[in-house]
Amino acid sequence: xxxxxxxxxxxxxxxxLDSVDKVEQTAEQMARKAGIDEDETFRISMAVxxxxxxxxxxxxxxxxxxRITATFExxxxxxxxxxxxxxxxxxxxxxxxxxxxxxxxxxSGRGIFLIRSFMDEVHFRQLHxxxxxxxxxxxxxxxxxxxxxxxx
Amino acid sequence: xxxxxxxxxxxxxxxxxxxxRILLGEGSVQLRDAVRDLLAKGQKKILLNLGDVTYIxxxxxxxxxxxxxxxxHQGGDLKxxxxxxxxxxxxxxxxxxxxxxxxxxEASAIASFSQSA
Numbered sequence: 001x002x003x004x005x006x007x008x009x010x011x012x013x014x015x016x017l018d019s020v021d022k023v024e025q026t027a028e029q030m031a032r033k034a035g036i037d038e039d040e041t042f043r044i045s046m047a048v049x050x051x052x053x054x055x056x057x058x059x060x061x062x063x064x065x066x067r068i069t070a071t072f073e074x075x076x077x078x079x080x081x082x083x084x085x086x087x088x089x090x091x092x093x094x095x096x097x098x099x100x101x102x103x104x105x106x107x108s109g110r111g112i113f114l115i116r117s118f119m120d121e122v123h124f125r126q127l128h129x130x131x132x133x134x135x136x137x138x139x140x141x142x143x144x145x146x147x148x149x150x151x152x
Numbered sequence: 153x154x155x156x157x158x159x160x161x162x163x164x165x166x167x168x169x170x171x172x173r174i175l176l177g178e179g180s181v182q183l184r185d186a187v188r189d190l191l192a193k194g195q196k197k198i199l200l201n202l203g204d205v206t207y208i209x210x211x212x213x214x215x216x217x218x219x220x221x222x223x224x225h226q227g228g229d230l231k232x233x234x235x236x237x238x239x240x241x242x243x244x245x246x247x248x249x250x251x252x253x254x255x256x257x258e259a260s261a262i263a264s265f266s267q268s269a
Contacts, residue, residue, distance in 0.1 A: 017176065017177050020176075039237075039238075042207075042238055046207075046209065046242075049209060050209060050210055053176055053209070053210075053211070057176070098246060099246070099247050104217070104246075104247055104248065104250075104251055105217045105218075105220060105221050105251060106214065106217065107214040107215065107217060107218040108210070108211070108214045109214075110210040110213055110214065110246055111210040113246070114210055114242070114245065114246070117245050
């Protein structure tokens with residue numbers, strides 16, 4: 001049954017790609033447990049992975065002295081994932097538009113855009129130092145899937 | 153599962169068969185190195201077969217965009233083959249679907265290079 005069990009778990013992790021994998025896998029398990037379908041689970045886990053990469057790479061810059069925290073909560077009506085880093089902070093208003101023609105072929109700069117595309121709500125909070133990124137997926141609603149391509 | 157790359161030649165076109173996950177770190181670097189090596193050898197007609205790619209992140213997407221730019225700068229062409237639904241969706245959301253030449257049949261993809269690059 002979808003969303004009936006309220007759960008919350010928090011991890012404090014080092015600034016590494018192994019931590020990114022751990023966060024992604026936890027998000028995927030959480031979404032599956034909430035009864036979310038395969039495609040939507042992929043979108044959630046991808047958004048969460050991008051948020052974790054942002055924290056490890058752009059926030060903490062792989063600094064072994066800095067940690068990220070990842071909190072996963074199923075409230076019964078929402079999946080809420082909070083990722084924090086200890087970096088210099090992020091102003092989302094300063095991010096270039098990855099869909100602008102001059103940015104389309106850039107090699108980076110799509111992470112936050114993908115997070116916003118795949119989640120229902122995304123909130124930024126400055127922690128001084130650090131950034132908290134909150135990703136929310138409302139249970140029982142999902143963005144319409146895009147058409148085309150081959151099935152996996 | 154990390155990414156695996158195998159290379160083959162068909163009628164002057166280099167096909168990179170990619171499988172697994174193209175992610176920040178090893179997967180993206182493998183893709184960058186593979187395309188760079190081909191360009192260094194003068195192989196400028198490149199077809200990326202993504203049929204067995206199960207996952208791609210923003211870093212992998214960025215690496216494909218950079219590869220397209222690098223190949224075009226060398227006067228060559230890079231096309232995509234056999235997109236899975238997930239890769240297709242990500243390319244559509246990021247509008248990269250509009251800048252890549254995307255094929256779903258290997259033979260016609262190879263034939264299309266003779267009219268370009």
